[in-house]
Amino acid sequence: MSAVRTYFRDIWMALFTVTVGMRVTFRHLFVPAVTLQYPDAKLKLPERVRNRLYVNIDDCIGCDQCSLACPVDCITIETIKSTADQDLGQTSTGHKKRLHVPRFDIDIAKCCYCGLCVYPCPTECIVMTDVYEFSESDRHNLIYNYSRMTSTEIEEAKAKFKKAEEEAAAKKAAAVAAAAQKKQEPPKASS
Amino acid sequence: MEELLQSFIGESWLLYVILAVPPLVFILLYALVTVWTEMKVSAHMQDRVAYMYTGPHGLFQPVADILKLLQKEDTIPAAADKTLFRLAPFLVFTGTYAGFAALPFSSAYIGSNINLGVFYIVAVSSIVVVGLLMAGWASNNKWSLFGAMRSAAQVISYEIPTALALLIAVMITGSLNLQEVIRFQDGGIFNWVVFGGPFPLLQKLLLLPFTFIAFLILFVAGIAEVNRTPFDLPEAESELVQGYNTEYSGMKFAIFYLAEYANMYLVSAIAACVFLGGWSSPFGDFMSGPLWGVFWIVLKGFFFVFLQIWIRWTLPRLRVDQLMYTSWKVLTPFLFVCVFAVGLILVL
Numbered sequence: 063m064s065a066v067r068t069y070f071r072d073i074w075m076a077l078f079t080v081t082v083g084m085r086v087t088f089r090h091l092f093v094p095a096v097t098l099q100y101p102d103a104k105l106k107l108p109e110r111v112r113n114r115l116y117v118n119i120d121d122c123i124g125c126d127q128c129s130l131a132c133p134v135d136c137i138t139i140e141t142i143k144s145t146a147d148q149d150l151g152q153t154s155t156g157h158k159k160r161l162h163v164p165r166f167d168i169d170i171a172k173c174c175y176c177g178l179c180v181y182p183c184p185t186e187c188i189v190m191t192d193v194y195e196f197s198e199s200d201r202h203n204l205i206y207n208y209s210r211m212t213s214t215e216i217e218e219a220k221a222k223f224k225k226a227e228e229e230a231a232a233k234k235a236a237a238v239a240a241a242a243q244k245k246q247e248p249p250k251a252s253s
Numbered sequence: 254m255e256e257l258l259q260s261f262i263g264e265s266w267l268l269y270v271i272l273a274v275p276p277l278v279f280i281l282l283y284a285l286v287t288v289w290t291e292m293k294v295s296a297h298m299q300d301r302v303a304y305m306y307t308g309p310h311g312l313f314q315p316v317a318d319i320l321k322l323l324q325k326e327d328t329i330p331a332a333a334d335k336t337l338f339r340l341a342p343f344l345v346f347t348g349t350y351a352g353f354a355a356l357p358f359s360s361a362y363i364g365s366n367i368n369l370g371v372f373y374i375v376a377v378s379s380i381v382v383v384g385l386l387m388a389g390w391a392s393n394n395k396w397s398l399f400g401a402m403r404s405a406a407q408v409i410s411y412e413i414p415t416a417l418a419l420l421i422a423v424m425i426t427g428s429l430n431l432q433e434v435i436r437f438q439d440g441g442i443f444n445w446v447v448f449g450g451p452f453p454l455l456q457k458l459l460l461l462p463f464t465f466i467a468f469l470i471l472f473v474a475g476i477a478e479v480n481r482t483p484f485d486l487p488e489a490e491s492e493l494v495q496g497y498n499t500e501y502s503g504m505k506f507a508i509f510y511l512a513e514y515a516n517m518y519l520v521s522a523i524a525a526c527v528f529l530g531g532w533s534s535p536f537g538d539f540m541s542g543p544l545w546g547v548f549w550i551v552l553k554g555f556f557f558v559f560l561q562i563w564i565r566w567t568l569p570r571l572r573v574d575q576l577m578y579t580s581w582k583v584l585t586p587f588l589f590v591c592v593f594a595v596g597l598i599l600v601l
Contacts, residue, residue: 073583080568087298087567095302 112175112190115168117208121153121187124161128179128188136172137179140165142219145226153185163209164216170196171204276353276364284514285315287558294559295566325503330393333500337391341384342501342508348380349515356522357431359532359546370431371419374523375412378478381516382408385487385497388509392500400496403573404480404487410580411477411484415520417588418471421464421595422527425450435531442535447528459598463591468528470584470591472557475520477580479513481561483568484576521557522550529553 098105107113124141142162144150150159179188198204211219289312296303304311329338352374354364367373382405389401423429425446426437438444440451447468449457477484488496498509525531531553532546540549571579 080564083567084563087563090300091294091297093297093300095297096300097302099302099305 107192111192112177114191114193114196116189116191118187119208119210121185122163123157123159123185124163127182131178131182134172134174136169138167142223145222155185157185162219164211166208168206170206171201280515283518284511287514288315291562294562298566322507327503330500332393334391337387341388342505345381345384346508346512348378349512351377352519359543361543363432368430371429375416389497394500396493396499397497400487400493408478411474414470414474414584414588418467419527421467421591422446424595431526435526435533438530439533441537445530463594467591470588471524476561479516479520482565483571517558517561518554522554524557525553
Protein backbone atom coordinates (compact mmCIF):
# COMPACT_ATOMS: atom_id res chain seq x y z
CA MET A 63 0.00 0.00 0.00
CA SER A 64 2.72 2.43 0.95
CA ALA A 65 4.56 1.65 -2.29
CA VAL A 66 1.48 2.69 -4.25
CA ARG A 67 1.19 5.80 -2.16
CA THR A 68 4.82 6.78 -2.72
CA TYR A 69 4.31 6.15 -6.45
CA PHE A 70 1.44 8.62 -6.64
CA ARG A 71 3.07 11.04 -4.24
CA ASP A 72 6.24 11.03 -6.37
CA ILE A 73 4.25 11.81 -9.50
CA TRP A 74 2.41 14.60 -7.73
CA MET A 75 5.67 15.97 -6.34
CA ALA A 76 7.26 15.84 -9.79
CA LEU A 77 4.42 17.86 -11.32
CA PHE A 78 4.20 20.23 -8.39
CA THR A 79 7.92 20.97 -8.16
CA VAL A 80 8.07 21.58 -11.90
CA THR A 81 5.48 24.33 -11.50
CA VAL A 82 7.43 25.76 -8.57
CA GLY A 83 10.57 25.96 -10.70
CA MET A 84 8.67 27.38 -13.65
CA ARG A 85 7.19 30.07 -11.42
CA VAL A 86 10.67 31.13 -10.39
CA THR A 87 11.99 31.29 -13.94
CA PHE A 88 8.88 33.13 -15.14
CA ARG A 89 9.32 35.73 -12.44
CA HIS A 90 12.93 36.21 -13.50
CA LEU A 91 11.81 36.73 -17.09
CA PHE A 92 10.63 40.17 -16.00
CA VAL A 93 13.44 41.00 -13.59
CA PRO A 94 15.65 43.67 -15.16
CA ALA A 95 18.86 42.18 -16.47
CA VAL A 96 21.97 42.75 -14.42
CA THR A 97 24.15 42.73 -17.52
CA LEU A 98 26.29 45.80 -18.03
CA GLN A 99 26.77 46.21 -21.77
CA TYR A 100 30.45 46.88 -21.40
CA PRO A 101 31.71 49.07 -24.19
CA ASP A 102 28.52 51.13 -24.06
CA ALA A 103 28.15 51.24 -20.31
CA LYS A 104 30.94 51.02 -17.80
CA LEU A 105 31.14 50.52 -14.09
CA LYS A 106 32.23 53.52 -12.10
CA LEU A 107 35.69 52.68 -10.87
CA PRO A 108 36.74 53.27 -7.26
CA GLU A 109 38.70 56.42 -6.53
CA ARG A 110 42.05 54.76 -5.97
CA VAL A 111 42.11 52.21 -8.80
CA ARG A 112 45.45 51.08 -10.08
CA ASN A 113 45.51 50.73 -13.85
CA ARG A 114 47.72 52.14 -16.56
CA LEU A 115 50.78 54.05 -15.36
CA TYR A 116 51.23 57.63 -16.41
CA VAL A 117 54.39 59.70 -16.13
CA ASN A 118 54.28 63.46 -16.15
CA ILE A 119 57.72 63.82 -17.67
CA ASP A 120 57.82 67.58 -16.97
CA ASP A 121 58.00 66.80 -13.27
CA CYS A 122 60.49 63.97 -13.52
CA ILE A 123 63.89 64.66 -11.98
CA GLY A 124 65.35 61.37 -13.18
CA CYS A 125 66.03 60.07 -9.70
CA ASP A 126 65.47 56.46 -10.79
CA GLN A 127 63.66 55.58 -7.56
CA CYS A 128 60.59 54.21 -9.32
CA SER A 129 62.76 51.99 -11.46
CA LEU A 130 64.51 50.66 -8.36
CA ALA A 131 61.22 50.02 -6.60
CA CYS A 132 59.69 48.13 -9.50
CA PRO A 133 59.54 44.41 -8.65
CA VAL A 134 59.31 43.33 -12.29
CA ASP A 135 61.81 45.83 -13.74
CA CYS A 136 59.39 47.29 -16.22
CA ILE A 137 60.70 50.84 -15.91
CA THR A 138 63.92 51.82 -17.70
CA ILE A 139 65.41 55.24 -17.12
CA GLU A 140 68.53 56.82 -18.59
CA THR A 141 69.76 60.21 -17.50
CA ILE A 142 72.31 62.76 -18.60
CA LYS A 143 73.66 65.29 -16.17
CA SER A 144 73.05 68.87 -17.04
CA THR A 145 75.91 71.32 -17.20
CA ALA A 146 76.26 74.36 -14.96
CA ASP A 147 75.22 76.79 -17.65
CA GLN A 148 71.94 74.91 -18.30
CA ASP A 149 68.81 75.54 -16.28
CA LEU A 150 66.27 72.75 -16.63
CA GLY A 151 63.85 74.59 -14.40
CA GLN A 152 61.83 73.34 -11.48
CA THR A 153 59.17 70.72 -11.08
CA SER A 154 55.70 71.70 -10.00
CA THR A 155 56.58 70.50 -6.53
CA GLY A 156 59.54 72.85 -6.37
CA HIS A 157 62.35 70.38 -6.92
CA LYS A 158 65.22 71.54 -9.05
CA LYS A 159 65.76 69.43 -12.14
CA ARG A 160 69.42 68.55 -12.56
CA LEU A 161 69.22 65.64 -15.00
CA HIS A 162 68.10 65.26 -18.57
CA VAL A 163 65.84 62.25 -18.98
CA PRO A 164 66.44 61.01 -22.54
CA ARG A 165 64.78 57.69 -21.87
CA PHE A 166 61.84 56.85 -19.67
CA ASP A 167 60.29 53.58 -20.88
CA ILE A 168 57.59 51.59 -19.16
CA ASP A 169 56.89 48.12 -20.48
CA ILE A 170 53.23 48.05 -19.42
CA ALA A 171 52.95 44.43 -20.56
CA LYS A 172 55.25 43.51 -17.70
CA CYS A 173 53.62 45.82 -15.18
CA CYS A 174 51.89 44.05 -12.33
CA TYR A 175 49.99 47.13 -11.16
CA CYS A 176 51.42 46.92 -7.64
CA GLY A 177 51.83 50.68 -7.43
CA LEU A 178 55.19 50.42 -5.68
CA CYS A 179 56.75 52.87 -8.13
CA VAL A 180 54.25 55.55 -7.17
CA TYR A 181 55.18 55.87 -3.50
CA PRO A 182 58.90 56.64 -3.69
CA CYS A 183 58.55 59.33 -6.38
CA PRO A 184 59.65 62.59 -4.73
CA THR A 185 57.79 64.76 -7.24
CA GLU A 186 54.68 62.60 -7.61
CA CYS A 187 55.16 62.50 -11.34
CA ILE A 188 54.48 58.77 -11.82
CA VAL A 189 50.84 57.88 -11.08
CA MET A 190 48.39 55.09 -11.72
CA THR A 191 45.38 56.15 -13.76
CA ASP A 192 41.94 54.61 -14.24
CA VAL A 193 42.57 53.79 -17.91
CA TYR A 194 42.28 50.06 -18.46
CA GLU A 195 41.49 49.79 -22.17
CA PHE A 196 44.88 49.68 -23.84
CA SER A 197 45.09 46.29 -25.47
CA GLU A 198 47.37 46.04 -28.48
CA SER A 199 47.81 43.42 -31.16
CA ASP A 200 51.58 43.89 -31.09
CA ARG A 201 53.16 43.69 -27.69
CA HIS A 202 55.96 46.06 -28.66
CA ASN A 203 53.31 48.76 -28.73
CA LEU A 204 52.91 48.22 -25.01
CA ILE A 205 56.31 49.74 -24.29
CA TYR A 206 55.47 53.34 -23.55
CA ASN A 207 58.12 55.99 -24.15
CA TYR A 208 57.50 58.96 -21.94
CA SER A 209 60.62 60.96 -22.65
CA ARG A 210 60.00 63.82 -25.05
CA MET A 211 63.67 64.48 -25.88
CA THR A 212 64.51 64.14 -29.53
CA SER A 213 67.62 62.31 -30.65
CA THR A 214 69.38 65.58 -31.58
CA GLU A 215 68.56 67.00 -28.17
CA ILE A 216 69.97 63.90 -26.59
CA GLU A 217 73.11 64.15 -28.70
CA GLU A 218 73.45 67.80 -27.80
CA ALA A 219 73.01 67.15 -24.12
CA LYS A 220 75.48 64.28 -24.28
CA ALA A 221 78.01 66.35 -26.17
CA LYS A 222 77.61 69.24 -23.80
CA PHE A 223 78.03 66.99 -20.81
CA LYS A 224 81.07 65.39 -22.38
CA LYS A 225 82.56 68.75 -23.17
CA ALA A 226 81.86 70.00 -19.68
CA GLU A 227 83.36 66.87 -18.28
CA GLU A 228 86.41 67.24 -20.49
CA GLU A 229 86.74 70.84 -19.49
CA ALA A 230 86.41 69.86 -15.87
CA ALA A 231 88.98 67.14 -16.38
CA ALA A 232 91.29 69.54 -18.16
CA LYS A 233 90.81 72.05 -15.38
CA LYS A 234 91.46 69.37 -12.85
CA ALA A 235 94.53 68.21 -14.75
CA ALA A 236 95.73 71.80 -14.94
CA ALA A 237 95.07 72.25 -11.25
CA VAL A 238 96.86 69.04 -10.48
CA ALA A 239 99.73 70.10 -12.70
CA ALA A 240 99.80 73.49 -11.05
CA ALA A 241 99.71 71.88 -7.63
CA ALA A 242 102.48 69.55 -8.65
CA GLN A 243 104.46 72.46 -9.96
CA LYS A 244 103.87 74.33 -6.72
CA LYS A 245 104.96 71.28 -4.81
CA GLN A 246 108.01 70.97 -6.92
CA GLU A 247 108.88 74.65 -6.76
CA PRO A 248 109.23 75.21 -3.02
CA PRO A 249 111.99 72.65 -2.66
CA LYS A 250 113.73 74.46 -5.47
CA ALA A 251 113.27 77.73 -3.71
CA SER A 252 114.32 76.34 -0.41
CA SER A 253 117.27 74.62 -1.88
CA MET B 254 -6.31 25.05 -51.67
CA GLU B 255 -5.43 21.88 -53.52
CA GLU B 256 -8.62 22.08 -55.61
CA LEU B 257 -8.09 25.78 -56.25
CA LEU B 258 -4.54 25.22 -57.47
CA GLN B 259 -5.67 22.27 -59.53
CA SER B 260 -8.13 24.47 -61.37
CA PHE B 261 -5.31 26.86 -62.23
CA ILE B 262 -2.47 24.61 -63.29
CA GLY B 263 -4.14 21.27 -63.67
CA GLU B 264 -2.79 17.93 -62.55
CA SER B 265 0.96 18.23 -62.81
CA TRP B 266 4.05 17.78 -60.71
CA LEU B 267 4.16 21.56 -60.25
CA LEU B 268 1.03 21.34 -58.14
CA TYR B 269 2.77 19.11 -55.62
CA VAL B 270 5.87 21.27 -55.53
CA ILE B 271 3.77 24.36 -54.80
CA LEU B 272 1.83 22.51 -52.13
CA ALA B 273 5.06 21.29 -50.52
CA VAL B 274 6.77 24.68 -50.34
CA PRO B 275 4.73 26.55 -47.64
CA PRO B 276 5.76 24.24 -44.76
CA LEU B 277 9.42 24.60 -45.75
CA VAL B 278 9.17 28.38 -45.84
CA PHE B 279 7.36 28.26 -42.54
CA ILE B 280 10.04 26.03 -40.96
CA LEU B 281 12.84 28.33 -42.07
CA LEU B 282 11.15 31.51 -40.84
CA TYR B 283 9.98 29.84 -37.68
CA ALA B 284 13.49 28.54 -36.91
CA LEU B 285 14.89 32.07 -37.18
CA VAL B 286 12.26 33.41 -34.81
CA THR B 287 12.55 30.55 -32.36
CA VAL B 288 16.33 30.59 -32.17
CA TRP B 289 16.12 34.26 -31.28
CA THR B 290 13.28 33.69 -28.83
CA GLU B 291 15.04 30.82 -27.14
CA MET B 292 18.21 32.83 -26.62
CA LYS B 293 16.30 35.84 -25.37
CA VAL B 294 14.02 33.88 -23.05
CA SER B 295 16.89 31.86 -21.64
CA ALA B 296 18.90 35.01 -21.07
CA HIS B 297 16.13 36.95 -19.38
CA MET B 298 15.29 33.97 -17.18
CA GLN B 299 18.86 34.23 -15.94
CA ASP B 300 18.73 38.03 -15.66
CA ARG B 301 20.97 38.49 -18.68
CA VAL B 302 20.19 40.24 -21.97
CA ALA B 303 21.52 37.88 -24.71
CA TYR B 304 22.64 39.36 -28.01
CA MET B 305 22.02 43.06 -28.46
CA TYR B 306 24.30 44.28 -31.26
CA THR B 307 23.14 42.67 -34.51
CA GLY B 308 20.07 44.75 -35.17
CA PRO B 309 17.67 46.07 -32.55
CA HIS B 310 17.88 43.70 -29.58
CA GLY B 311 19.93 41.34 -31.73
CA LEU B 312 17.04 40.55 -34.05
CA PHE B 313 19.31 39.71 -36.98
CA GLN B 314 21.58 37.41 -35.00
CA PRO B 315 19.95 34.22 -36.38
CA VAL B 316 20.60 35.50 -39.90
CA ALA B 317 24.20 36.21 -38.96
CA ASP B 318 24.44 32.72 -37.48
CA ILE B 319 23.24 31.21 -40.74
CA LEU B 320 25.76 33.26 -42.71
CA LYS B 321 28.49 32.04 -40.39
CA LEU B 322 27.41 28.42 -40.70
CA LEU B 323 27.32 28.72 -44.50
CA GLN B 324 30.92 29.89 -44.55
CA LYS B 325 32.22 27.27 -42.16
CA GLU B 326 34.40 24.45 -43.31
CA ASP B 327 32.42 21.27 -43.67
CA THR B 328 34.68 18.78 -41.95
CA ILE B 329 34.20 15.05 -42.17
CA PRO B 330 36.32 12.96 -39.79
CA ALA B 331 38.84 10.73 -41.54
CA ALA B 332 37.57 7.60 -39.79
CA ALA B 333 33.90 8.35 -40.41
CA ASP B 334 31.64 6.40 -42.70
CA LYS B 335 31.43 9.17 -45.23
CA THR B 336 28.27 8.21 -47.10
CA LEU B 337 26.19 7.74 -43.97
CA PHE B 338 27.78 10.78 -42.37
CA ARG B 339 26.68 12.95 -45.27
CA LEU B 340 23.24 11.39 -45.49
CA ALA B 341 22.26 11.50 -41.81
CA PRO B 342 21.33 15.19 -41.33
CA PHE B 343 19.19 15.17 -44.43
CA LEU B 344 17.40 12.02 -43.31
CA VAL B 345 16.68 13.62 -39.94
CA PHE B 346 15.29 16.71 -41.60
CA THR B 347 13.32 14.66 -44.11
CA GLY B 348 11.62 12.78 -41.29
CA THR B 349 10.60 16.03 -39.64
CA TYR B 350 9.58 17.71 -42.87
CA ALA B 351 7.52 14.71 -43.89
CA GLY B 352 5.63 15.12 -40.64
CA PHE B 353 4.71 18.66 -41.69
CA ALA B 354 3.02 17.28 -44.78
CA ALA B 355 -0.02 16.11 -42.83
CA LEU B 356 -0.05 19.08 -40.50
CA PRO B 357 -2.91 21.50 -41.14
CA PHE B 358 -2.01 25.18 -41.23
CA SER B 359 -5.52 26.41 -41.77
CA SER B 360 -8.92 25.04 -42.73
CA ALA B 361 -7.90 25.77 -46.33
CA TYR B 362 -4.32 24.54 -46.34
CA ILE B 363 -2.83 21.20 -45.48
CA GLY B 364 0.13 19.71 -47.30
CA SER B 365 -1.59 16.41 -47.86
CA ASN B 366 -5.13 15.81 -46.65
CA ILE B 367 -4.76 12.11 -45.99
CA ASN B 368 -7.22 10.10 -43.92
CA LEU B 369 -4.51 8.58 -41.73
CA GLY B 370 -2.91 11.92 -40.86
CA VAL B 371 -2.25 11.27 -37.16
CA PHE B 372 -0.98 7.77 -37.79
CA TYR B 373 1.17 8.99 -40.67
CA ILE B 374 2.86 11.66 -38.56
CA VAL B 375 3.61 9.21 -35.75
CA ALA B 376 4.97 6.71 -38.25
CA VAL B 377 7.01 9.03 -40.40
CA SER B 378 8.63 10.89 -37.52
CA SER B 379 10.28 7.59 -36.59
CA ILE B 380 12.60 8.10 -39.56
CA VAL B 381 14.26 10.76 -37.42
CA VAL B 382 15.54 8.00 -35.12
CA VAL B 383 17.16 6.24 -38.06
CA GLY B 384 18.87 9.47 -39.03
CA LEU B 385 20.13 10.08 -35.50
CA LEU B 386 21.47 6.52 -35.20
CA MET B 387 23.08 6.91 -38.59
CA ALA B 388 24.76 10.14 -37.54
CA GLY B 389 26.00 8.62 -34.30
CA TRP B 390 27.29 5.48 -35.92
CA ALA B 391 28.87 7.13 -38.96
CA SER B 392 30.73 9.69 -36.85
CA ASN B 393 32.89 6.90 -35.42
CA ASN B 394 33.03 8.75 -32.14
CA LYS B 395 32.12 7.36 -28.74
CA TRP B 396 30.14 10.45 -27.71
CA SER B 397 28.17 10.43 -30.92
CA LEU B 398 27.39 6.75 -30.59
CA PHE B 399 26.31 7.10 -26.97
CA GLY B 400 24.12 10.03 -27.90
CA ALA B 401 22.56 8.18 -30.79
CA MET B 402 21.88 5.08 -28.70
CA ARG B 403 20.27 7.12 -25.99
CA SER B 404 18.29 9.04 -28.55
CA ALA B 405 16.99 5.89 -30.19
CA ALA B 406 16.04 4.32 -26.86
CA GLN B 407 14.35 7.51 -25.76
CA VAL B 408 12.41 8.30 -28.91
CA ILE B 409 11.17 4.74 -29.26
CA SER B 410 10.08 4.57 -25.60
CA TYR B 411 8.25 7.86 -25.78
CA GLU B 412 6.54 7.00 -29.03
CA ILE B 413 4.24 4.72 -27.05
CA PRO B 414 2.82 7.38 -24.71
CA THR B 415 2.57 9.76 -27.67
CA ALA B 416 0.65 7.27 -29.75
CA LEU B 417 -1.64 6.35 -26.84
CA ALA B 418 -2.37 9.98 -26.03
CA LEU B 419 -3.18 10.65 -29.67
CA LEU B 420 -5.35 7.53 -29.62
CA ILE B 421 -7.50 9.07 -26.90
CA ALA B 422 -8.14 12.12 -29.04
CA VAL B 423 -8.82 9.90 -32.02
CA MET B 424 -11.31 7.85 -29.98
CA ILE B 425 -13.17 11.02 -29.02
CA THR B 426 -13.12 12.69 -32.41
CA GLY B 427 -13.56 9.48 -34.36
CA SER B 428 -11.12 10.36 -37.13
CA LEU B 429 -7.43 10.07 -37.95
CA ASN B 430 -7.61 12.93 -40.42
CA LEU B 431 -6.27 16.00 -38.66
CA GLN B 432 -8.64 18.34 -40.52
CA GLU B 433 -11.57 16.21 -39.37
CA VAL B 434 -10.19 16.11 -35.84
CA ILE B 435 -10.05 19.92 -35.78
CA ARG B 436 -13.42 20.37 -37.43
CA PHE B 437 -14.90 18.17 -34.71
CA GLN B 438 -13.62 20.62 -32.07
CA ASP B 439 -14.73 23.76 -33.90
CA GLY B 440 -16.97 26.21 -32.13
CA GLY B 441 -15.22 27.66 -29.13
CA ILE B 442 -12.78 26.83 -26.41
CA PHE B 443 -15.11 24.43 -24.54
CA ASN B 444 -15.41 22.14 -27.55
CA TRP B 445 -11.70 21.38 -27.46
CA VAL B 446 -10.81 17.80 -26.69
CA VAL B 447 -8.69 18.86 -23.73
CA PHE B 448 -11.90 20.13 -22.10
CA GLY B 449 -13.85 16.98 -22.96
CA GLY B 450 -14.93 17.73 -26.51
CA PRO B 451 -18.32 18.86 -27.80
CA PHE B 452 -20.46 16.52 -25.72
CA PRO B 453 -23.32 16.97 -23.27
CA LEU B 454 -22.18 18.44 -19.98
CA LEU B 455 -22.16 15.25 -17.93
CA GLN B 456 -20.12 13.35 -20.48
CA LYS B 457 -17.78 16.32 -20.80
CA LEU B 458 -17.19 16.43 -17.06
CA LEU B 459 -16.53 12.70 -17.00
CA LEU B 460 -14.10 12.91 -19.90
CA LEU B 461 -12.32 16.04 -18.71
CA PRO B 462 -9.84 14.55 -16.20
CA PHE B 463 -8.79 11.84 -18.62
CA THR B 464 -8.39 14.09 -21.62
CA PHE B 465 -6.51 16.60 -19.53
CA ILE B 466 -4.09 13.94 -18.28
CA ALA B 467 -3.69 12.62 -21.81
CA PHE B 468 -2.92 16.10 -23.05
CA LEU B 469 -0.34 16.64 -20.31
CA ILE B 470 1.30 13.33 -21.11
CA LEU B 471 1.32 14.09 -24.83
CA PHE B 472 3.16 17.30 -24.10
CA VAL B 473 5.71 15.62 -21.82
CA ALA B 474 6.26 12.82 -24.32
CA GLY B 475 6.59 15.44 -27.05
CA ILE B 476 9.42 17.14 -25.18
CA ALA B 477 11.11 13.78 -24.84
CA GLU B 478 10.64 13.01 -28.52
CA VAL B 479 12.41 16.16 -29.60
CA ASN B 480 15.24 15.49 -27.13
CA ARG B 481 14.96 18.67 -25.17
CA THR B 482 15.67 19.34 -21.52
CA PRO B 483 14.77 17.74 -19.15
CA PHE B 484 14.96 14.80 -21.57
CA ASP B 485 18.01 15.95 -23.53
CA LEU B 486 20.19 12.96 -22.64
CA PRO B 487 21.15 12.34 -26.29
CA GLU B 488 23.00 15.63 -26.41
CA ALA B 489 23.86 16.01 -22.76
CA GLU B 490 26.58 18.61 -23.16
CA SER B 491 28.26 17.95 -19.85
CA GLU B 492 28.78 14.27 -20.51
CA LEU B 493 28.50 13.69 -24.26
CA VAL B 494 29.85 16.95 -25.74
CA GLN B 495 26.98 17.31 -28.24
CA GLY B 496 25.74 13.76 -28.62
CA TYR B 497 25.09 12.54 -32.14
CA ASN B 498 26.05 15.83 -33.81
CA THR B 499 29.43 16.20 -32.07
CA GLU B 500 31.37 15.67 -35.30
CA TYR B 501 29.14 17.82 -37.47
CA SER B 502 29.98 21.32 -38.56
CA GLY B 503 28.83 23.91 -41.03
CA MET B 504 25.60 23.39 -42.90
CA LYS B 505 25.20 19.78 -41.81
CA PHE B 506 25.10 20.92 -38.22
CA ALA B 507 22.71 23.68 -39.22
CA ILE B 508 20.36 21.15 -40.73
CA PHE B 509 20.40 19.08 -37.53
CA TYR B 510 19.61 22.24 -35.66
CA LEU B 511 16.84 23.15 -38.06
CA ALA B 512 15.36 19.67 -37.77
CA GLU B 513 15.41 19.92 -33.98
CA TYR B 514 13.57 23.21 -34.03
CA ALA B 515 11.14 22.04 -36.69
CA ASN B 516 10.46 18.97 -34.57
CA MET B 517 9.69 21.22 -31.63
CA TYR B 518 6.99 22.92 -33.64
CA LEU B 519 5.73 19.62 -35.03
CA VAL B 520 4.99 18.10 -31.62
CA SER B 521 3.57 21.40 -30.41
CA ALA B 522 1.32 21.72 -33.43
CA ILE B 523 0.11 18.13 -33.14
CA ALA B 524 -0.75 18.69 -29.48
CA ALA B 525 -2.53 21.90 -30.50
CA CYS B 526 -4.39 20.22 -33.36
CA VAL B 527 -5.50 17.16 -31.50
CA PHE B 528 -6.30 18.60 -28.09
CA LEU B 529 -6.65 22.36 -28.52
CA GLY B 530 -8.71 22.72 -31.64
CA GLY B 531 -5.90 23.47 -34.13
CA TRP B 532 -6.91 26.35 -36.37
CA SER B 533 -10.34 26.78 -34.80
CA SER B 534 -10.86 29.98 -32.90
CA PRO B 535 -11.35 29.77 -29.12
CA PHE B 536 -14.24 32.25 -29.45
CA GLY B 537 -16.50 30.22 -31.69
CA ASP B 538 -17.31 32.12 -34.87
CA PHE B 539 -15.46 35.23 -33.78
CA MET B 540 -12.08 35.61 -35.52
CA SER B 541 -12.47 32.36 -37.40
CA GLY B 542 -11.83 31.66 -41.04
CA PRO B 543 -8.95 30.32 -43.15
CA LEU B 544 -6.62 33.26 -42.48
CA TRP B 545 -7.43 33.51 -38.81
CA GLY B 546 -6.90 29.75 -38.78
CA VAL B 547 -3.23 30.26 -39.67
CA PHE B 548 -2.99 32.79 -36.87
CA TRP B 549 -4.59 30.50 -34.29
CA ILE B 550 -2.63 27.37 -35.08
CA VAL B 551 0.67 29.23 -35.23
CA LEU B 552 -0.20 30.98 -31.97
CA LYS B 553 -1.06 27.71 -30.29
CA GLY B 554 2.05 26.05 -31.71
CA PHE B 555 4.22 28.91 -30.57
CA PHE B 556 2.69 28.82 -27.12
CA PHE B 557 3.85 25.25 -26.70
CA VAL B 558 7.21 26.01 -28.23
CA PHE B 559 7.55 28.77 -25.65
CA LEU B 560 6.48 26.33 -22.95
CA GLN B 561 9.20 23.94 -24.11
CA ILE B 562 11.76 26.72 -23.95
CA TRP B 563 10.49 27.73 -20.53
CA ILE B 564 10.78 24.17 -19.23
CA ARG B 565 14.20 23.76 -20.80
CA TRP B 566 15.59 26.71 -18.90
CA THR B 567 13.94 25.64 -15.66
CA LEU B 568 14.61 21.96 -15.18
CA PRO B 569 17.81 19.96 -14.89
CA ARG B 570 18.43 16.82 -16.92
CA LEU B 571 16.99 13.44 -15.93
CA ARG B 572 19.07 10.31 -15.43
CA VAL B 573 18.76 7.54 -18.02
CA ASP B 574 16.92 5.23 -15.61
CA GLN B 575 14.60 8.06 -14.55
CA LEU B 576 13.88 8.74 -18.19
CA MET B 577 12.86 5.13 -18.80
CA TYR B 578 10.94 5.01 -15.51
CA THR B 579 8.93 8.06 -16.52
CA SER B 580 7.99 6.59 -19.84
CA TRP B 581 7.27 2.96 -18.95
CA LYS B 582 6.11 3.15 -15.37
CA VAL B 583 4.30 6.47 -15.22
CA LEU B 584 3.15 7.79 -18.58
CA THR B 585 2.20 4.50 -20.21
CA PRO B 586 0.14 3.02 -17.30
CA PHE B 587 -1.65 6.34 -16.82
CA LEU B 588 -2.52 6.39 -20.48
CA PHE B 589 -3.79 2.80 -20.39
CA VAL B 590 -6.17 3.85 -17.64
CA CYS B 591 -7.16 6.92 -19.63
CA VAL B 592 -7.76 4.96 -22.84
CA PHE B 593 -9.89 2.45 -20.96
CA ALA B 594 -11.88 5.12 -19.13
CA VAL B 595 -12.46 7.23 -22.23
CA GLY B 596 -13.56 4.18 -24.16
CA LEU B 597 -15.98 3.24 -21.41
CA ILE B 598 -17.45 6.74 -21.20
CA LEU B 599 -17.83 6.99 -24.96
CA VAL B 600 -19.59 3.62 -25.16
CA LEU B 601 -22.02 4.34 -22.32
